[in-house]
Amino acid sequence: MGFERQKDFGTPEVKSDETVTLTIDGREITVPAGTSVMRAAAESGGDIPKLCATDNVKSFGSCRLCLVEIEGARGTPASCTTPAAQGMVVKTQTPRLQKLRKGVMELYISDHPLDCLTCSANNDCELQDQAANVGLRDVRYGYEGANHLSKKADTSNPYFTFDPSKCIVCSRCVRACDEVQGTFALTVDGRGFASMISAGQTTDDFLSSECVSCGACVQACPTATLQEKSVKEIGTPERAVVTTCAYCGVGCTFRAEMRGEQLVRMVPWKDGKANHGHSCVKGRFAWGYANHKDRITKPMIRENISDPWQEVSWEEAIQFSADKITAIKAEHGARALGGITSSRCTNEETFLVQKLIRAGFGANNVDTCARVCHSPTGYGLSTTFGTSAGTQDFDSAMDTDVFLVIGANPTDAHPVFGSRIKKRLRQGAKMIVVDPRRIDLVKSPHIEAAHHLPLQPGTNVAVLTSIAHVIVTEGLAAEDFIRERCDWDEYQDWARFVADEKHSPEFLEAVTKVPAHIVREAARLFATGGNGAIYYGLGVTEHSQGSSTVMAIANLAMVTGNIGRSGVGVNPLRGQNNVQGACDMGSFPHELPGYRHIAGQEVRELFENDWGVILDPEPGLRIPNMLDAAVDGSFKAIYIQGEDILQSDPDTHHVSAGLAAMDCVIVHDLFLNETANYAHVFLPGSTFLEKEGTFTNAERRIQPVRKVMEPANGYEDWEVTQLLANAIGCDWTYTHASQILDEIARLTPTFAGVNWARVTSGEPLQWPVNDKAPQGSPIMHVDGFVRGKGKFVVTEYVPTDEKTGPRFPLLLTTGRILSQYNVGAQTRRTGNNIWHSEDVLEIHPTDAENRGLADGSFARLASRAGETTLRVQVTDRVAPGVVYTTFHHPDTQANVVTTDNSDWATNCPEYKVTAVQVTPSNGPSEWQEEYADLTAMARRIANEPGREELEPAE
Amino acid sequence: MDINKLRRMADQIATNFAAIGHDNAVLATADHINKFWDPRMKAQIFADDRSALSAIAGLAIEKLARGADPAPQTRATQFNKVDEVGHSDAG
Incomplete structure (x- = not known):
């Protein structure tokens, strides 16, 4: 699309079963009851002048520019605060209105610098547009009076400036911070002419204030007052492409606003189904790494990790890798080879890496970062619900009455969804937080959790079982739901288990350190407070009983009947942008895409016939087992795409020993990451701005990733994988990611109805997308569990072996x-x-x-x-x-x-x-000193072949 | 591979299945290891001393070592059939 701002309807969309029909400037329009006259006009193609109104925040009625005439009504009401009514007849453009608006605009402009031609917002400024819209030609008051034109700009934030000389105090920024982000960092300080937008206290600037730099205020600002520094430096954009963020699992969609091949800014897309026009500091602003000087764009090889890197051609790097893989396979067999797919890469790239490992290398030693984050979710929810997908879409939260957040910190790790939760809390929903730390959802401006259970780390199962104990023993179980949807006999076994006195909050208090009365009150609230939704993160899964905790969570949802409708459910908050997709694409060592075990003959035959190979019927190694096997000498080579296991995986000494023991480590990444210290081949990767494909977010929503610039390294990541595959004897001929998506759809029942045209059309697609659910499935288990009855599983608390003592207290x-x-x-x-x-x-x-x-x-x-x-x-x-x-x-x-x-x-x-x-x-510790030396040594790059001078990579 | 780590893994699985009863736990432990362990890990623990394992884990390993291929004991080990869409174990 060419560049144009997204249409702004002035006030938020209203959802109502009732409609009203009115006439605006002779056009008849029907809208949901409660819709403003301003929005109704915009929906019918009109454009009422406005400054303080924008459709991300509630109407305010302060700028007096959107006045209209309504037949039978006195005066000229503001259209933003006037609800449309049945039979209403509205005029939006009359000489009287034009005179009033011009007068208002004249006052605004009398205290605004007249530097439009040199202003960084020239042609992208609502004030400028509205001045033209109302036909302002001159200002009768002059510019000599008191004004704010000499106010200094606040440039403390790294990404945007606040220039009060251009501020019209419309308060859109304040309201965006309050209503959209929920941080309440901004205010209008002073009264009348002295009114100023202020971040925090008088001594604060934007950086030192509570501002979390989400960008909502910048997006809301109708002038150049709050503006991205990148726009000031580069200029206004000339085109926009809708794409998907490559940070967390929320899956926000953005307009990548471009000038040539240069990204000017990322603006959250208002039609984004996951983010509805909101963003966080990472997705909105932290894209500078794409062009960072540290980025490696040329392939590099070395025989030994003590050697400096040698820059080589793609052909040489690929052949070097292929020779090593082929030689190791010949000497040690296919099971000595493996790879790691990336949850940061696209579905298509991930699919291709696992295909390379299974069909090219000939082994099933493929794993992904989900191993170290949400693999227990897979196990736990599969056991209880029959499928492990998160049960809801994000919008479901707006129907929730009681949130139970366990081991997750959404305002930090999933900030856009965290803001949605806060919004619902401000509407009156209740919050229960189970977390060792007092996270922001426990208490922050305008929200306070009903209960915080600050448990001892490692006691999740004990706390959840004690909550279940209260629900069962106090007669709060949803027995009708359980009889209809779950296995009743299993429920009774489980109920007897949790009802045992040894699972009471009083008995377990000594272990969990949560006062029993708080557990009881929280349990009662969750069971009786209306729609109860459970959201959890890695504070649940990354434990010795991670899988048991997930099952305990599922038990809790079932015993309270909180499954199968909007506002309830069990929701794993995924860490990385495409961790859901990476799992869907067969990244685990025991199963092919679509969660089908490798031992199944029919399953293998489907892939064998399509790929023209024979597959190993045995499960492969998981990441930690690959490292064990490497130390043991039976695992020799690994291809790692977009994953830094040396930094991210536990017990660094063990990871480094495993990597050091391998004969060939191929790292395919943007930067010389920590794992690359132990690599023999470095294949440069491409950013999400340089490739096409799809990501699947935490709601199972399949969304497009669009190429807005050419890859700096020359290839999209799937192309690099294809080069490597063909060099070891495969015969792949993909020319576009869409062909890989077609293969995925052909071989994976949940993706049967998915194709590139549908993905890029903006159609909402949440898998399963197939004949039964052609439009996808926003909420799971609506009329019954996907497979059979809900299964209650007894979860005995088993304390971790990791215990405090005198040495480590x-x-x-x-x-x-x-x-x-x-x-x-x-x-x-x-x-x-x-x-x-x-x-x-x-x-x-x-x-x-x-x-x-x-x-x-x-x-x-x-x-x-x-x-x-x-x-x-x-x-x-x-x-x-x-x-x-x-x-x-x-x-x-x-x-x-x-x-x-x-x-x-x-x-x-x-x-x-x-x-x-x-x-x-x-x-520094001894390890830190040694590691600094290792890094300096491992990152040397030889300038040119034959020269001895070396330079560090950074 | 480090046999102590493999023993610990097997015992951990057995301990967490213990609540479903001894015989069921033996079967579930065997099923779990059969579905998720790589052949070299299986071979190593099959060759190991059973007495180094907990009772449940030892019996499970004994079953597998004698060639048993246990039916799925939990829904986490009931994988999709070739044309099925229901199950997922997304991490």
């Missing part, structure tokens, strides 16, 4: 922060670093004082696995005995400290529970 738990994303490879190379330039250790004041640690001092964090050093942040967000840190920075490398404990069913690592000690420190 504290429990470490890890997580994410808003501004950084996973291993930080992308966000550390953007302005986001200003908010979180290093990992810090949150520690309770009592624990800090006992150790002589003050806020900001360096501490040594040690476990039985390893140790590192980092600064401490003294805070009561964590309970005594618990410490918390993030894992975004490789020079801290929190995973040196985490252990190789894992979930019993899936081997998902137990990141969330590590027994540690914290002591004062005056320097």
Whole structure:
């Protein structure tokens, strides 16, 4: 599409079963009751002048520009605050209205710089448009009076400026911050002429304020007051392409607004089904990594990891890789080979990598990052519901009465959905938070959880079973639902189990450290408070009983009847943009795309016939087992696309030992990541802006990824995989990602109805998309569970082996922060670093004082696995005995400290529970010093063949 | 591979199935290992000393080592048939 702003209807869409019909400027229009006259006019093709109204926030009625005449009504009401009524006759353009509007506009312009020609918003400014719209030709008041034209701009935020000299105090930014984002960081300070938009206190600027840089205010601003710095630097965009964000699993859609091949800004798409026009600091602004100087765009090889990298041609790098793969296969067999697919890449790319491993390499040793995040969700929900997909779409949250958020921090890790939850809470829904930390959903402006259960890390199953105990023993179970939808006998077995006194909150309080009365009150609220929805994250799955916790969650949803309609359900919040898709595409070692076990002969034959190969019928190795086998000498080579296991996976010493033991490590990525320190081949990757394909978000929504610029490395990632495949003897001939999607649809029943034309048409597609559900399935298990009856599973609490003691008396738990994303490879190379330039250790004041640690001092964090050093942040967000840190920075490398404990069913690592000690420190740990040396050595790139001079990669 | 790690994995599975009763837990543990473990892991633990394992895990490994191919004991091991859409174990 060419560049034009998205149409702004002025006020939000209203949903109502009732309609009204009115006439606007002679046009008859029918709209839902409650719709504003302004929106009705816009929907019928009109354009009433406006400044303070925008359709992302409620009407305000302050600018007085949208006045209209209504037959039979006195005066000239504001169309934004006047609801359309049956039979109403409205005129929007009359000489009287024009005079009034011109007068209003004249006042605005009398205190506005007349620098349109040199203004960065020239031709992209609503004030400019409306001045033209009302026919303003001159200003009678002059410009000499009191004004705000000399006010200085606030440039503290890395991504946008606030220039009060251009502000018309329409308050759209304030309302966007309140209503859309829910942070309440902005206000109108002062009264009358002194009114100014202000971020926080008088001493605050945008950076030091509570602002989370979501960009909602910038999007709402009708002038150049709040504007992206990139627009000031590059100029206004000339075209826009709708694409999907490559950060978290929410799957926001954006307009990539372009000037030539240069990205000017990412603007959240108002028609986006997951985000409805909202964004977070990552998706909105943190795309600078795409052109960062660290990006590697030429292939590189080396015989040994102690050698410097040699830049080579694509042909040479691919042949080098193929020779190694072929030789290892000949000597050690196919099962010595494997690969890791990327949850950051497209469905098509992921599908192709697993196809390369299975059909090209000849082994099933393929895995993906879901191994270390939501694999227990797969196991747990499959066991109970018959399918592990999240049961709801995000919009379902707006029908929820009671949220139960367990082990998730949506306002940091899934911020756009976090804002949706906050919006619903402000409408009156209740919140129960089960988390060792006091996350923002426990208490922040205008929201407060009804109950916070600050449990001891590692006791999720005990807490959930005790909640179930209360529901069953107090007669709060939804027995009608259970009799109809679940196996009644199994329910009775389970009910007897949870009703046992040893599962009561009082008995378990000693283990969970949650006061029993809080558990009881929370259980009663969830069971009786209306629509109850459970949202959970890695605080549930990354435990030795991750799978059991997921089953306990499913039990809770079933026992309260909270399945199969809007507002309820069980919702795993996926970490990465395409982790759902990566799993759908057969990334696990035991199953082919569509969740069909590799041992099934008919299943194998389907793929064998299509691919023209014979497949290994045995399951392959999971990531941690690949590393074990490498140390053992039976696993020799790995192809890793878009994943940095050295930083992201637990027990760094073990990961590095496994990688170092391999004969061939091929890393396919944007940057020389930490894993690449142990690589023999580096294949440059392409960003989400440089490729076409699809991502599947946490709601199973299949969305398009569009190429807006040519790949800097020359190839989309699927093309690189195809080059490698063909070099080892495959005969692949894909010329566009859509052909891979066709193959996926041909071989995968859930994708049967999916194709590129439908994906790019904007049609909402949530799998399964097939003959039974041609439009997809927003909510699962509506009339019954997908497979048979709901199954209650007894979940016995088994304490983790990771226990505190005299040497390691504290429990470490890890997580994410808003501004950084996973291993930080992308966000550390953007302005986001200003908010979180290093990992810090949150520690309770009592624990800090006992150790002589003050806020900001360096501490040594040690476990039985390893140790590192980092600064401490003294805070009561964590309970005594618990410490918390993030894992975004490789020079801290929190995973040196985490252990190789894992979930019993899936081997998902137990990141969330590590027994540690914290002591004062005056320097980096031995590991940190050694790793810094290794990195410097491993990243050397030879300038030219034959020259001895070397230069570091960064 | 580190046999201690394999033993720990097998015992962990057995412990978490223990609540469904001894005989069922043996079957479920065997089914789980059969469906999810790579052949070299299976071969190594088949060759290991059963007494190094918990009772349930030891019996499960014994069954598999003797060639048993247990039917699915949980829905997590009931995978989709070739043309089925219901099941997913998305991580």
